[in-house]
Amino acid sequence: MKVLDLQCELGHGFEGWFGSEDDYRSQCERGLVECPLCASSQVSRLPSAPRLNLSASREGFAVKPNRSAALATPNTPEKRSVEAMWLSAMRHLLAQTEDVGDRFADEARRIHYGEVPQRAIRGQASGEQAEALRDEGIEVQSLPVPESLKGPLQ
Numbered sequence: 001m002k003v004l005d006l007q008c009e010l011g012h013g014f015e016g017w018f019g020s021e022d023d024y025r026s027q028c029e030r031g032l033v034e035c036p037l038c039a040s041s042q043v044s045r046l047p048s049a050p051r052l053n054l055s056a057s058r059e060g061f062a063v064k065p066n067r068s069a070a071l072a073t074p075n076t077p078e079k080r081s082v083e084a085m086w087l088s089a090m091r092h093l094l095a096q097t098e099d100v101g102d103r104f105a106d107e108a109r110r111i112h113y114g115e116v117p118q119r120a121i122r123g124q125a126s127g128e129q130a131e132a133l134r135d136e137g138i139e140v141q142s143l144p145v146p147e148s149l150k151g152p153l154q
Helices: 021-029 077-095 104-112 127-135
Strands: 002-008 013-018 043-045 061-063 071-074 098-101 121-123
Touching: 002 021, 013 021, 098 104, 104 121, 104 127
Parallel strands: 098 121
Antiparallel strands: 002 013, 002 043, 061 071
16 A cells, blocks of 8 residues: 655645555546645656655645645645544535535425425526525535545545
8 A cells, every 4th residue: 555645736735645656647647636724636756755855845845736846825734623623624524514416406405495494405406506505595605625525535
């Protein structure tokens, strides 16, 4: 098993576990590796040597995916803490809501008009559907959920 340090194009760092280097490359080529925070599939592998003699590395910075000499945003403990809290909040939200899928607009109306009991739901709606719900006085909030959080954890 290979554990790789990965980073998306926005600078979010995370680990990926793969059976081999070829497995990692194959999954990347098929767009199966994505950031757990923003769902970007523009992922690059970070150097993972046990020791790097780079001053930027010691200062807590991460290298940009294009491997240029420029540095990405600081990968500080505070930033990692915020990312961890966001993932935790997303997991909590997913656990406390019912996924109604593409029936979201219809189900939101049924709840709003008292046709079914009140409950927390989530699902997909087009921009037009969301606007129509708002016009009817039904509060909805768009929230991107990374694909990695939608299914069971591996």
